[in-house]
Amino acid sequence: MTISEYNQCVDLYSDGLYRFALSLVKLEQDAEDVVQDCFEKMWKKHDEVSFVKAKSYLFTACHHTAIDLLRRKNKLIQIEIEKESDIQENYIQIHGKKNIKEVLFSLLEKLPHAQQSVLLLRDYEGYAYDEIAQITGLSVEQVRVYIFRARMKMREMIGKMENLI
Amino acid sequence: MRINKKNIHVYLQQYHLGMLNEADSVELMQFLALHPEYLENEFSLPEINEIFKNKKSLKKPNEIKLINFVEGNLSRVEENLIKALAENDKILEKEIKLFKQARLIPDKSVLFPHKQRLKKKDEIFIFPLIRWAAVLAGILFLGYLFIRLNDNIFRNTQKTTVANKSNGVKSLPSFTNNPIIQTPHDVVQQNQKTAHKKKSKIINSAQSPLTQSPHQPEVERIENSFELTASEPNSIASKEEAVKNNFTSETKISMEDPQVITYHSIESVPVEADTDTSVTSQIMHNVGLLEKMKSEMEKIKIPKPVFFASFREE
Structure with missing residues (x-):
């Protein structure tokens, strides 16, 4: 990868990568650090990483870096525990939300971290199941199941919200 | 028992059409056991081999099917079938709408603020x-x-x-x-x-x-x-x-x-016209002069002292 190709990658993927990281780590400062770290990693291996595979490399690095960051901050422990009460809490919180988007993102925070990554890669970047599996290190079947579960929960939340309205 | 000789033919006809429920079917079987003559006549029970072919059209698509529909994982034939069902079924239509809403839409206004900091300059190669x-x-x-x-x-x-x-x-x-x-x-x-x-x-x-x-x-x-x-x-x-x-x-x-x-x-x-003499050459020039002076001094004969000669003569 040449310098111009690398700079092109910055222009093309940094925004998407930042949104992905921000959705995972929640804090802007952390998301900026994650994005910067990813590009630095790619630059160190710019002889090995081709321009075609740069996007996949960046999102893989971002996924792992964000998980490491969350683990360091002990956030992952809280997120991984899936409880029915979470759904109930969200159901109660729906009253305070303005629109469906906010409801979905509040629900996203309650999902297990792997499901969050899978869902974000699918919806934000439009990756196929096998590509998501490659980025996250999961199997294709796992990706399919995670997406199915996430969609079911979201549909449930939106349904309850509409019934309330 | 509701079945009798007057209405047996109605029950038998409904049984042939598969319209009898389980209770009526049981009652019909009990009546025929008591009156086997009705089995031998024209209302005897035929074998039912026919299958209803449009079962699929009547079934409602399950959630997995709907999620795959929203995700775009279905074939074109299956997609068209669900679309056709949704047109006539408002509940199904609403269900599809909910699944479509259950997708995260990125906020395009959120941009990475430090792009220039990430970019590399050509100075590294210069x-x-x-x-x-x-x-x-x-x-x-x-x-x-x-x-x-x-x-x-x-x-x-x-x-x-x-x-x-x-x-x-x-x-x-x-x-x-x-x-x-x-x-x-x-x-x-x-x-x-x-x-x-x-x-x-x-x-x-x-x-x-x-x-x-x-x-x-x-x-x-x-x-x-x-x-x-x-x-x-x-x-x-x-x-x-x-x-x-x-x-x-x-x-x-x-x-x-x-x-x-x-x-x-x-x-x-090669000999140059430069006659500049160094200190040493000047010294050697003087040495040559001194040698000349010495040789000339040797030529000069100094006379012996007189008193010395007379003393010897005495």
Whole structure:
């Protein structure tokens, strides 16, 4: 990868990568650090990483870096525990939300971290199941199941919200 | 029992059409057991082999199907079937709408603020070029210094040789009028001979009260240099060292320069019109004059004292 190709990658993927990281780590400062770290990693291996595979490399690095960051901050422990009460809490919180988007993102925070990554890669970047599996290190079947579960929960939340309205 | 001889044919017809529920079917079977004559007539039960082919059209798509529909994982035929069902089924239509809403839509207004900080500049690749250019410039400068130094030394050697020739002096074992040597061993021998001759002459003339000259300190310096070269005449190694000490600068540089490595004799050096005399050549000129004076003084006969002669005569 040449310098111009690398700079092109910055222009093309940094925004998407930042949104992905921000959705995972929640804090802007952390998301900026994650994005910067990813590009630095790619630059160190710019002889090995081709321009075609740069996007996949960046999102893989971002996924792992964000998980490491969350683990360091002990956030992952809280997120991984899936409880029915979470759904109930969200159901109660729906009253305070303005629109469906906010409801979905509040629900996203309650999902297990792997499901969050899978869902974000699918919806934000439009990756196929096998590509998501490659980025996250999961199997294709796992990706399919995670997406199915996430969609079911979201549909449930939106349904309850509409019934309330 | 509701079934009797009057309505048995209705029950049998409904049973054939599959419209009887389980309770009615059981009751019909009990009635036929009591009245087997109805089994033998035209209302006897036929075998039902026909299958309803449009079951799929009646079934409602499950959630997995709907999620795959929203995700775009279904074939075109399946997608069209669900779309057709959704057009006639409002509940299904609403379900599809909910699943479509359950997708995260990125906020495109959120942008990474430090793109310029991430970008790499071309200076990274220019820096090595500058470094190589600096190394090349250094090599060229050193080469220039080397050539210049060689050139100066060669010119100085030529001047000294010409000056010596103009004063009639072939060689002297000093730094200022050093002949261009053929080999180090030859230089040792030549210098040894010349040094002994000139040393005796200069010392004799310098010690004489009649030959005191303003260049007396220079004579002493030359004497010292003689002692450096010929202090141990029997030791060749010490002579070579002495010669090296005296000709250090010329010997080393001439070994590096191929033009000087080709040794040549004093006669081969081109004679220049420059008659500038060095201090040593002036001293040697004075030495020549002193030698002339000495020879003339020897010619003069001094008469013996008279009283000394008379005493002897007595």
